[in-house]
Amino acid sequence: MGKNQKDPKTILPDITDAYKALFGDDLVSIILYGSATGQDFQPGKSDINFMIVLTEDGIEHLDRAFDVVNKWRKKGVAVPLFLTEEYITTSLDVFPIEYLNFQNNYIQVFGKDILKDLEFSPEFLRLQCEREIKGKLLLLREAFLEISGKGKALKRLITQALPALIAIFEALLHLKDIDVPGERREIVRVMTDAFDLEHGVFEGLLDIKEDKSKISDEESLNLFKGCLKEMRKLSKLVNSLGG
16 A cells, blocks of 8 residues: 555645646546545555546546656555546436445545535435345355455455445435444444344454454354345345335
8 A cells, every 4th residue: 555644634735736737727626535534544554545526628638647646656545536527427326325425425625526416316326235235245255155264364355345335334324314424333333223233243343344352263254144144134124125
């Protein structure tokens, strides 16, 4: 990841100046999103994610950004998402979870606030939630068998899987008109209460991801199996929300 920043907000002026110099009037917006916007950020572990929104003409000249992107990658900044405003507004039916997640966790750094007023179709959101849960179940089962449920590999699998699960949880809370908390553990608490899921399973998975406590390989195995069971239950619940 390179040298990560202790406080991502300290680099915002330099990031802004760099992209303004590159794209000028073709730069519509710069947005910081994800864990770097809040208290879930872990220096040295969490990515620093930006969304760069350009005009239709500007998006044709991404090669201008080669040097700037590479410079900031060495400092822990992930390759930004480069989009146009039209791409965003015409993608809400395809990627509602992703854009809702952006909307719930962002800081407007420069230019037009594009995310603020985005609206999402409940049915498109529900369909993607169901698709993501069922798809994630298949992938996790496959990976579980590939690694034979072994200690370090299993903990790595849990760490990689959790961000997507949290994004799904946020979307499901939105579907139920429940305010989405700003911190992962609160999201898990509210979500498991709203859908009658086993809170201890997901809390334990968070402990693994955040290195909060020493968990044995056997405990990791049981937590992962519990996660698969709860996700099966959740997929049925989300399916039942359809018309």
